Amino acid sequence: MPRILIAECMQEISSFNPLPSRYENFHIERGDELYGRRGLNTSIGGALAVFEAQPDISIVPAISAHAGSAGLLAADAWQKLSREILDAVRDSVDGLDGIYVSLHGAMGAEGELDPEGNLLTEIRRMAGPDVPIVVSLDLHGILTDRMLRQIDGLAIYHTYPHVDFADTGERAARLLLQLMRGGIKPIIARVVIPALVRGDELITRTGCYGDLIGECRRIERDGTAMAAGIMIGNPFTDVPELCSQVLVMTNGDVGAAEREATRIAEEFWPQRFRMQGKLISLDRAIAQAASIDGPVIFTDAADATSSGATGDSNVILRALRDARYGKRVLAQIVDPSAAEAAHRAGVGAIIEVDLGGYFDKRRFAPMRVRAKVRLLSDGQSRLETMKTPLDAGPTAVLTFGNFTVVVFSNSISLFDRAMYYANGLNPVDFDLIVVKSPHTEHHMYDGWVAKNFNVDAPGSTSANLKSLGHTICARPIYPLDEGVTFEPNAVIYDRSLTNHQSR
Template sequence: MFFTVLTAEFIHETNTFNKNPTDYDAFTKYFVYFGDHAIKERGHANTELAGFCDCARDYGWKQTHVLSAAAEPAGVVTRDAFDRLGGAIVKAAGEHKEKLDGILLGLHGAMVTEFCEDAEGELLERLRAVVGPDMPIAIALDHHGNVTQKMCELANIVVSYKTYPHVDMRECGRLAGAILQRTMKGEIRPRTLRVHRPMLEEVNCGRTDVGPMIDRIAKAIAYEKEPGVFAVSINTGFANADIREIGPAVTVTYDGNEAKHRAFAEGIADDIWKKRFEVINDYMSVEEAAEIAKAYKRGKGPLIIADYADNPGGGAYGDSTNLLKALIDAGITDAAFGPMVDAETAKQLHRHTVGDRVKVQLGGKFDPRFGGGPLELEGEICLISDGFYTCDGPILGGLHFCLGETAVLRVGGIDVLVVSEPTQILDLQQFRAFGIDPAAKTVVGLKSMQHFRAAFEPIAGKVIVCDSGALTTPHWEKLPYRNVPRPIFPIDREIEVKS
């Protein structure tokens, strides 16, 4: 028996503290592909869609792919953007519902709109209104989703990534599709349970390369082999969303004995809670990081300094100047730094030619309270570019992106990558495509949170992380929360939870 499956990807990680709303244009600047064009662009790489396409080939599905759309993390998604993109998915489901056997979606799990805290739950509710309660729906989610009860009630199948850095998106999509296949065949009738703890996020942001998450993931994978268990997901949460259903949640997609499976999920959640004070990363000040850079001897590879707090991949503005200023003040040379998200300065640099010396006011323009104000600098233009590049690393290898108007400005001994569109550094090509070889530098300052490790740790002599005071600071208690339920850890550090 062959089935007809509707697929789509609609992805956004919303930082509600970012004052820049995510409109339809923000999606088109990152990517919006429809139908077969989406499959051509994303169906061969480490994406949920590639996993969906694997299933379509393996099981002989007739796959109707609606769209693949994502925007770089930023402020709340506008109603117009949600209605146009989510609405296209719902419209297609309505048009095809008589022939559909199932729906398979790649979502994030932390999208917030200007009218709804739980955008994924809202999308699923609209789909259910069209296709009814019996249509099997599977969703693949990011490891950092704030997974709500509504998502788990409206989707039969919930599967999240098990890696951070995320290198298993395709595998996640394939697993969700495999469970959907068994459901459509009538072999199983899955549903998903959820347990949760009152935390903003797992204390180490869900790192799976070191620390307690390694053992948790191993237990989850082992438990998936138990009878009646199809997927176990340990969702870290996303602390930069000021919403009610925030924080780490464990989900189990199962058929059968709910009490047993809930007890397993509670055990994992208890471990997350019990180890809430066991922070792995040492978040240095920018001055401390600069002093280490000043004393660093290159050896086997560069010193990588990651600014966790100005990570565009978590919705930070990407224009914090505090780390760059500290490196300049320390006299650091033979260095690279990026990105500095500053469309105004990029445009200014594009009015010049390579080799010109120019004076600029760089960065710090979105909200100087978070990470520092503009720097008055003079430098030499080393490169001017349209910003297009193709990734070749383990996370996004083979996928195409654009930084908008881009330039490299050499300030003293530091090559600064100035871009127009925010992006997290997680691939070597984000430097190499613009004439900077990070492996050949002594010091590389970059704006990223954990994802950079997949591509940059293999070339690094040493890796350190710092907090520049920008919008994705790991010290969440510094953020102006208003909507999260109280008490909640770590804002309320004395809170106790009974196991």
């Protein structure tokens, strides 16, 4: 009976977050614990649905390690994590017929700026040259040359905001089964585009990026390609191969892979101007919000925890207070000290605390507030789309004046409404809601608010990319540099050869 190993390692980092990520940030599942993903909208959940539908397949669940977005992973944490993952693979590697690895692609560790490439290199060494390896990736990942040299196939998210987690796992699983049956010569073409992109045009339902993704989907469906995608990287992960890139995989057809990857890259390049964040100054946003009757959103993409920021920015709260904005405000912030003080005082107590500026002290100064403790919780919830758990640690709802703020102890993804709901709050009951995410699914906010203000605020995930200070990624690259040019060059990866070929 053919044996397929499943492994996962997922984290997205911001190199500009001053708080290092630790081993303790990772949730580790081992062996049969991975079956807990059945039916969930996750890559492993989708892959399991495909594999378990095959009666002649033996699944070997090895390990899953996933963590919320954060700063660069500390060296000792990476050493411990990588050793644990590779040990789990090593224990089951004998007699494998296929390997599926679920990755994000935008990891970074102190002393190892290509962690996924490191893992795949070691997995390939253990498995040998003939066992097919297929990976799934977030479109915000950075697929490196080292990674491409180890794999036989790939599946990349096709949606943003992401809703196709399980679908991507299903595509990866079906591709792996095809490769295991034999008779296929996988060819992958890669075209690197020297551009970093951000902004509303990346929303695949409505933006020009989605139109290009549509071409990737079309050539998958009509059989031109076995897999195709456009990875735009995470502009906050400052690593050597940070870029946008087009990937096209075919069955032995080098010409088609090269042609399609080049064509889509050439269509992408002139639209890089559109694919930039359109920011509004904070003072102007506040003035306009005060004059709008309906509810509004203040998008704080610069402090997006799901992109790797600290979550402790109080810049918007301070500006609203200083401007005497008088309508009802709902916001979230990460501040373990303030949360602890609230839990110590108890519900109903009036406390004076410093709010914000707990981690990123260079960017944010603590804001003193006198607040009432309205509610205390354990900070447990589940993401709306993925249904995977959230653990914000001891959490408190503080109110002061017209402000209601949910205060967390741990940084968690805030790209939906889960933590508002879990703490007894409904955004529709407020006039201004702060969302610490560049985008959310349309129905969550944009479908019912009068206006979404993408405010220009400081933070380690600011869409004002020039303000961040990249020092590692390859230059020149748009928009960090002026006069960047692009001449598409398709690099062909063919593992049947000793080395990949460039055409």
